[in-house]
Structures are given as structure tokens and as C-alpha cells.
Amino acid sequence: RTTHLQHRNNMFPVIRRSMLVRSGLIRSPIFVYSPVRTFKLGKLTEALQSVQQIDKKFEELSKSPTDTKIEQIIKQVEGDSSLLYQLAFFFSKCKRLGITQDNAGNRKKGFLYWPVFLNNLMPLNRAFWDTMRGLNKAEHSHGLNPFKINDIGLLDPKNFPRDFYQQVLTGEYKGLDFKNTISFSFSRPKWEEPPSEKSS
16 A cells, blocks of 8 residues: 555656646746747748849840841841852742741641751751851751741741842842852752832
């Protein structure tokens, strides 16, 4: 009996201490020594916004509108008979497929579309950009997309001003006649008459 009472008396301090801890009168060592971590949402949001702004700025610097790129192409080919000839050859092959400067919304893939696109347009496009890069007039090449006939790529005739497009197809641009430029191709563009002579 004495042993039983001693055992009961030894339990009371434990029970009383646990009750005091629960009531908040005594703080548990776990809560006293555990570090308190606060999550500052405001600073995290500011950091994310800063990163997004930096990414957006670099994206804008690396990508310029199509009109700006076309202006640069026209500026680079002006006065260069080889580049003008290659561009005219490309436009001529595009026209053979019904891809012209003013019909972007009404193009259709005919029987010769895939053979001419793969065997003519793509090699001509690649040769043009290789020449541009070789002359340090372009930093990288621009490919073609044969699956999007209404937007085949940067050299799509629809991206160029009408006056420039028409003049290049005549083999003469701003007084420079490039019709007799030496070419390594067996075929040559079919030169058109100047717009003024067509209308007369």
C-alpha cells in the first residue's frame, strides 16, 4: 500500500507540469528554443517582379518587330548586286508558287508547292543568309516554314514594301542593274517590266 501511494505521489508533479504547460503558465523547452521563421510575401513578390522585368528587357532586345528587321535587310542589300540578285531570285520562285507581296490571305498549295519549296526556296533562303553573314551584314540566319503558306518566314514577300518588291523583280533597284550578276544556278529569274511600263 505504501508503495502504491508513493507511486501516485510521483505521478502528480508530472501531471501538474503537463497541465501548466498546456495552460501556458510554463513554456515548453520545445517552443522556447525553436527558431521562429517568418515568411515575408512582399519581398518575394518584389524579387519575382524584378526577375520578370529583366527577362522581358532581354527578350525585347533580342527580338525586334518584323518591320524593323525588313528595314535592316533593305538597308544591307542596297548597292549590293549579289544580294539583290539572290533576293530577286527568291521572290521569283515564290511567285511561281503563288506567294506574292499582296496575297498573303489567299494563298493555296498547288501541285508543285512542296517540290519547289524544298528544292528551290529553302536553298535560296539559306544561300542568301549565308552571304549576309559572310559579309557581316547579319548575325544569324532565318529559316522558312513550309507548313504556313501565309507566313513562310522573314523573307516572305508580304513583309516587304510594295515598291521595293516590284523594283527588285525588274532586276534594277535605285539605278543599280543587277540582272547580269554571275550566278551558279542553271536557271535565272524571269525579270519583270517596271511598274510604270506595265500600266502604260
